[in-house]
Amino acid sequence: MPKKLEGTIRIKINGEWREFSPESDITPSMTLSYFLREKLGYTGLKIACDEGACGACTILMDGKAVLSCLTLAVQADGHEIVTIEGLAKNDPVVEAFAEQCEPGHGTALQCGFCTPGFVMSTKALLSQNPRPTIVEVKEALSGHICRCGCYSGIKKAVIHAGEKIAQRGKNE
Ligand code: FES
Ligand code: FES
Numbered sequence: 001m002p003k004k005l006e007g008t009i010r011i012k013i014n015g016e017w018r019e020f021s022p023e024s025d026i027t028p029s030m031t032l033s034y035f036l037r038e039k040l041g042y043t044g045l046k047i048a049c050d051e052g053a054c055g056a057c058t059i060l061m062d063g064k065a066v067l068s069c070l071t072l073a074v075q076a077d078g079h080e081i082v083t084i085e086g087l088a089k090n091d092p093v094v095e096a097f098a099e100q101c102e103p104g105h106g107t108a109l110q111c112g113f114c115t116p117g118f119v120m121s122t123k124a125l126l127s128q129n130p131r132p133t134i135v136e137v138k139e140a141l142s143g144h145i146c147r148c149g150c151y152s153g154i155k156k157a158v159i160h161a162g163e164k165i166a167q168r169g170k171n172e
Contacts, residue, residue: 009077013040014086026073033057033068035076036083044084044116048145055144058117059083065124067143082123084116092168093122096161100153108153114146122158130165132158 009020013036020026026035033050036042036059045068046056052070059068060082087094097119100108109115118141125132125140132140137158146154 009074011076011078012080013042014082022074028072028074030073031069032059032066032071032073032076032081035073036068036081042083042085046113046116048113053145054114055117055121055141056114058120058144060120060124063124063127065121082120084119087119087123091123092164093119093126093158093161096157096164097122097154100157100160106153106156108150108157110148110150114144114148118144118146118154122161125158126162126165130162132162134159 007022009022009026011018011020022028025039030039031050033045033047037045037047045059047069048054048056050057050069052067055067057067057069058065060066061071061076061079063080089095097108097115100106108118121141121144125137129136134155137155141154141158
């Protein structure tokens with residue numbers, strides 16, 4: 001990590017180290033979800049319950065799925081954050097969720113409000129365990145709520161994403 005200026009908060013967001021002022025940019029009580037979404041414009045991140053009960057605000061911090069509404073922005077100092085905007089269009093998880101909303105596949109998303117959160121938790125899961133069982137998928141995503149009830153499609157998308165990762169690994 002590059003050396004930071006005294007008294008600043010430095011966060012790597014979607015691949016780029018950025019520096020913030022603890023006075024004008026980040027207040028002590030500001031949540032990471034508010035900071036990322038409202039101050040920096042990463043609106044792919046959704047805030048639904050704002051109390052840790054739905055998973056919509058999930059982002060990656062140092063590769064782990066984290067509820068950004070339960071995390072203070074100052075806690076991200078020195079850490080690496082990835083929001084859905086930081087994923088490539090051909091990311092296997094992004095592709096698998098997109099394909100799972102095509103007719104005949106059993107959709108993984110209707111309104112899409114919960115999707116970024118599910119995608120980020122899926123990224124974290126598959127980075128540790130690329131071929132999870134259905135039980136492991138359910139466990140890893142158990143903190144997420146989909147009000148449209150697309151759970152069956154979501155599970156298929158996660159398994160499909162794991163298959164894509166395995167396939168790409170073979171082709172490399
Ligand atoms: S908005 Fe963070 S868990 Fe619901
Ligand atoms: S697709 Fe609407 S809440 Fe999940």
